[in-house]
Amino acid sequence: MYYDLDILEELSKELGFPSSRSAPDALEVAILEGVSLEFHNLRDAEDTLAGFSGTQWHFHGKIMLMTGDATYVELDELEILQGIKSGAVLVAEQYLNGTLNDRWLAHKDEKVDVQYIAPGEEIRFRRLA
Numbered sequence: 001m002y003y004d005l006d007i008l009e010e011l012s013k014e015l016g017f018p019s020s021r022s023a024p025d026a027l028e029v030a031i032l033e034g035v036s037l038e039f040h041n042l043r044d045a046e047d048t049l050a051g052f053s054g055t056q057w058h059f060h061g062k063i064m065l066m067t068g069d070a071t072y073v074e075l076d077e078l079e080i081l082q083g084i085k086s087g088a089v090l091v092a093e094q095y096l097n098g099t100l101n102d103r104w105l106a107h108k109d110e111k112v113d114v115q116y117i118a119p120g121e122e123i124r125f126r127r128l129a
Contacts, residue, residue, distance in 0.1 A: 002041040003048050003077050011078055015085045031084050032126060039077055057104040065107035087129030095122040
């Protein structure tokens with residue numbers, strides 16, 4: 001099932017997130033200053049893709065976010081934006097030696113295991129609300 005980019009664009013404006021269409025099948029939503037979450041309908045592959053511009057992390061369709069050791073929530077594209085706005089969904093960022101390496105979404109209730117943090121690695125969580 002493809003993302004309904006028209007409804008997603010309308011919701012982003014209602015929530016106060018600036019958005020723009022980089023192509024007919026792509027929507028970019030600015031969720032934080034300098035941080036854009038992009039939604040794409042991949043018509044040739046009959047797939048969807050969402051992720052942060054400039055990083056490798058991405059997901060297809062709905063996303064599952066861990067809320068405990070063995071629990072999770074499944075969110076569609078509209079629920080993701082609503083969760084970011086409410087503060088239930090966070091933006092996680094990995095820095096290596098001071099340089100952004102990756103960015104992903106996490107649930108505020110996720111248990112974070114830091115035992116494998118490498119020297120020079122830093123994980124930051126950003127919460128909108």
